[in-house]
Amino acid sequence: MKVIEKRDAFLSDYEVLQFLTKLEYQHGWDDDTQAQLQQNRRKKIKTKRPYNNVTLQRITRDTISYLRVNKTYVPQEDEDESTKNENMISPIYKLNDSQFSELMLALNKFELFKIEKLQIVNQMPRNLVHLYSIVEECDSRFTEDQITEIIGIVEAHS
Amino acid sequence: MFILSKISDLIRIPPDEFKRDTISAITHQLNKNYSNKIIPHIGLCVTIYDILEVDEGQLKPGDGSAYINVTFRAMVFKPFVGEILTGWITKCTADGIKVSMLGLFDDIFIPQKMLFEGCRFLPDDSAWIWPMDEDTKLYFDVNEMIRFRVEQEIFVEVKPKSPKEKEAEEEAEMKRQQALLEGKEDSSIPETTVEKHPPYAILGSCQTDGMGLVSWWE
Numbered sequence: 402m403k404v405i406e407k408r409d410a411f412l413s414d415y416e417v418l419q420f421l422t423k424l425e426y427q428h429g430w431d432d433d434t435q436a437q438l439q440q441n442r443r444k445k446i447k448t449k450r451p452y453n454n455v456t457l458q459r460i461t462r463d464t465i466s467y468l469r470v471n472k473t474y475v476p477q478e479d480e481d482e483s484t485k486n487e488n489m490i491s492p493i494y495k496l497n498d499s500q501f502s503e504l505m506l507a508l509n510k511f512e513l514f515k516i517e518k519l520q521i522v523n524q525m526p527r528n529l530v531h532l533y534s535i536v537e538e539c540d541s542r543f544t545e546d547q548i549t550e551i552i553g554i555v556e557a558h559s
Numbered sequence: 560m561f562i563l564s565k566i567s568d569l570i571r572i573p574p575d576e577f578k579r580d581t582i583s584a585i586t587h588q589l590n591k592n593y594s595n596k597i598i599p600h601i602g603l604c605v606t607i608y609d610i611l612e613v614d615e616g617q618l619k620p621g622d623g624s625a626y627i628n629v630t631f632r633a634m635v636f637k638p639f640v641g642e643i644l645t646g647w648i649t650k651c652t653a654d655g656i657k658v659s660m661l662g663l664f665d666d667i668f669i670p671q672k673m674l675f676e677g678c679r680f681l682p683d684d685s686a687w688i689w690p691m692d693e694d695t696k697l698y699f700d701v702n703e704m705i706r707f708r709v710e711q712e713i714f715v716e717v718k719p720k721s722p723k724e725k726e727a728e729e730e731a732e733m734k735r736q737q738a739l740l741e742g743k744e745d746s747s748i749p750e751t752t753v754e755k756h757p758p759y760a761i762l763g764s765c766q767t768d769g770m771g772l773v774s775w776w777e
Contacts, residue, residue, distance in 0.1 A: 402566060402567075402568045402598075403566065403567045403568070404564065404565075404566050404598075404600075404601065405565040405566060405567055405630065406564065406565040407564055407600075407601055408562050408563075408564065408637075409562070409563045409564060409565045409632060410562065410563045411561075411562055411563075412561040412562060412563060412634065413561075414560060414561070416561075417560075417561045417605075417634065420608070420634070421605075421606070424606065454587070454590055454591065454594075456590075456591075456594055456595045457590045457594040457595070457606060459595065460594055460595040460605055460606070460663075461605075461606065463661065463662030463663050464605055464636075464663050466661065466662065467660055467661045467662065467663040470661070472645035472704065472706075472773065473773065473777070474777075475704070475773055475774040475777045516639065516641075516642075520642065520643060523560060524643065524645070528776065528777065530768050530769040530776045531706075531769050531776065533768065533769060534643055534706075534708075534767060534768065534769030534770065535643055
């Protein structure tokens with residue numbers, strides 16, 4: 402094995418999620434296909450077996466389930482089950498390609514470093530403390546209005 | 560959190576894979592070799608992203624397999640130093656806090672000296688507390704969502720198990736099963752699994768605003 406380039410590119414969580422979901426679908430590992438297979442087996446209909454690779458299947462499923470969880474949300478006591486379940490799903494799971502590029506373009510007008518922007522679209526910070534921890538020296542680099550604008554953009558996309 | 564790494568490798572395609580088309584046979588072999596494995600000094604490989612170059616296959620005397628040089632890109636879990644990550648607390652000890660990222664990655668540790676100043680460990684509750692001011696004490700409890708900064712990554716060369724180690728492990732497993740059969744509680748035989756260094760571990764810190772349990776800051 403020879404490593405030619407350690408870091409050829411950064412991937413955002415959104416891209417990873419899209420890629421892995423597609424991979425899961427292609428190999429017939431998603432829930433719908435699995436349920437269909439079970440049904441066919443019971444009815445003894447012969448179907449093509451899904452690609453058999455247990456380690457890949459497991460890491461794909463685990464990564465997707467990690468990325469799906471909303472990491473900025475804390476369940477409140479007084480909410481009912483349906484809003485709780487709705488809020489547990491990460492905003493990046495609900496985006497589509499055009500919304501995602503819109504979000505990227507909207508963030509472009511601020512002088513953020515690449516890795517800061519990457520972390521913003523990965524984590525979708527919705528309060529100031531979280532944003533301050535991602536963006537270094539946030540209060541001296543940006544005015545208050547700009548900061549509220551960034552949070553506003555993130556909120557509009559989640 | 561995730562990157563693409565460009566890697567070249569010589570892979571072996573056994574004859575029973577010849578019925579597949581080249582790309583899927585290669586992807587299959589690569590995924591078998593790399594997915595869910597640590598690539599030394601890079602990170603945890605999740606899957607093969609794409610294949611860039613495929614050389615012509617070679618034959619070696621005495622082997623029916625084809626050997627092919629391929630260049631590919633792998634999707635690797637490798638947070639950079641300074642990145643903010645979110646995980647779940649799995650264990651609190653006097654040395655620090657162990658954090659896991661739900662099946663994706665488990666070997667994250669926040670040592671005690673990288674926690675907030677004034678943090679104390681309570682052996683009775685086996686939890687860490689952060690006395691923010693006189694009256695409020697914040698608890699680091701197991702299974703809570705925690706945000707931390709990546710400080711250091713540690714790679715350890717892991718050798719395959721020696722026959723002696725394997726034997727000892729099997730013996731311990733036998734003993735444990737025997738004890739279970741006899742209905743004894745596991746108190747008599749301690750779990751003999753020695754904590755081994757993981758091949759890739761991440762050290763984190765919780766020292767600035769916004770770090771620590773997510774619920775504190777919401």
